[in-house]
Amino acid sequence: MRKNIVAGNWKMNKTYQDAQALVSEIDNMVKDEVSGDNVEVIVTPPFPFLHSISKLIQGNSRMHLAAQDVSAHESGAYTGEVSASMLKSVGVEYVLVGHSERRQYHNEDADLLLKKMKAALAQGIKPIFCCGEPLEVREADDHFKYVAQQLRETVAHLSNEEFDQIVIAYEPIWAIGTGRTASSAQAQEMHASIREELSRLFNAEAAYNKTILYGGSANPGNAKELFAQPDVDGGLIGGASLKSRDFTDIIKSF
Numbered sequence: 317m318r319k320n321i322v323a324g325n326w327k328m329n330k331t332y333q334d335a336q337a338l339v340s341e342i343d344n345m346v347k348d349e350v351s352g353d354n355v356e357v358i359v360t361p362p363f364p365f366l367h368s369i370s371k372l373i374q375g376n377s378r379m380h381l382a383a384q385d386v387s388a389h390e391s392g393a394y395t396g397e398v399s400a401s402m403l404k405s406v407g408v409e410y411v412l413v414g415h416s417e418r419r420q421y422h423n424e425d426a427d428l429l430l431k432k433m434k435a436a437l438a439q440g441i442k443p444i445f446c447c448g449e450p451l452e453v454r455e456a457d458d459h460f461k462y463v464a465q466q467l468r469e470t471v472a473h474l475s476n477e478e479f480d481q482i483v484i485a486y487e488p489i490w491a492i493g494t495g496r497t498a499s500s501a502q503a504q505e506m507h508a509s510i511r512e513e514l515s516r517l518f519n520a521e522a523a524y525n526k527t528i529l530y531g532g533s534a535n536p537g538n539a540k541e542l543f544a545q546p547d548v549d550g551g552l553i554g555g556a557s558l559k560s561r562d563f564t565d566i567i568k569s570f
């Protein structure tokens with residue numbers, strides 16, 4: 317059964333105090349204003365805040381915790397890295413893998429992304445695998461092929477059981493933090509194309525059940541239309557997830 321998810325990626329923002337305040341506000345607003353159980357909420361704070369936020373959201377079954385990155389290694393002499401078992405031990409349930417900012421600024425390639433997904437999955441942490449094309453690829457009308465290739469060189473190498481555990485996030489790079497959102501039609505056609513590719517790589521049922529999130533300048537003003545698309549199952553929200561009111565309104569767009 318396909319799950320609706322709204323995930324907030326805080327990126328490198330907030331101090332400890334600000335993070336506590338933000339997540340308390342979101343937690344309260346979700347408790348007070350979000351009824352039914354048709355949407356799962358994920359917050360993705362920076363590493364130092366994971367443990368305290370895990371405790372803070374413990375009593376709210378709708379709220380879940382993600383990390384922004386995970387090491388491909390199990391443990392050992394990897395200064396600065398954080399392992400999947402460490403994340404697991406502080407209550408992390410999901411982890412972002414393949415975000416365009418990690419691909420761009422940290423040169424993360426397909427081989428590393430696959431290792432990171434496998435490392436997370438081995439600990440029972442669900443990867444949120446991000447894909448999406450840069451502007452020049454969209455302008456050359458090669459975006460469907462480009463994203464399909466991103467899936468073929470990573471996700472395709474998971475077992476059926478591993479694939480069942482992951483979430484996909486489509487984030488056109490030209491829409492991230494730019495205020496230039498993909499139109500709901502552009503999002504829908506890419507999500508449908510991703511689902512078709514997943515169906516070819518795995519099977520139709522697994523592809524149908526896969527949660528595919530949209531990310532890129534989503535906000536309370538455009539979320540409803542985006543989430544109304546048949547193949548858009550929620551959002552990976554950057555900027556708007558840093559404001560409790562905006563983030564909650566996006567959650568309420570379902």
Ligand SMILES: O=C[C@H](O)COP(=O)(O)O
Nearest residue numbers: 325492493532533554555
């Ligand atoms: O991970 C989130 C995305 O990069 C979207 O960021 P944005 O909502 O600020 O455009």
